Amino acid sequence: MSELPYSESSGALIDQLLYLDREMTAKxxxxxxxxNDIYQIYNDRLSLLEKFSLIPLxxxxxxxxxxxxxxxxxEFKLFKLKKDVEKxxxxxxIYLEDTRYDRI
Structure with missing residues (x-):
């Protein structure tokens, strides 16, 4: 199989994408x-990947x-689940505390 004309640039683009993703993750x-800021960063990360998927790779x-x-x-779904469980x-x-004081 012959190399595609964009195979070299494809790897470079993926490297750039992974770098950007690491920066966003660090934020x-x-x-x-x-x-809400963390949710937005997850959304931005997914949006960035969607944009990169339009490029020939x-x-x-x-x-x-x-x-x-x-x-x-x-990762986003697990983060959301964790926050929901914490809430x-x-x-x-709070309910237990309230019921405890109702008995007194």
């Missing part, structure tokens, strides 16, 4: 980040891009 871990790089999108989406637990603890 999520800044102390004091608000949940080698088949291997397309697969890497698709795997990365799935990883980010799963429910907090609400439950």
């Amino acid at each position: 999520m871990y800044v102390a004091g980040k608000k949940i 080698t088949e291997q790089d397309k697969l890497l891009l698709e795997d990365k999108k799935e990883d980010i989406y799963l 429910q637990l907090s609400d439950f603890l």
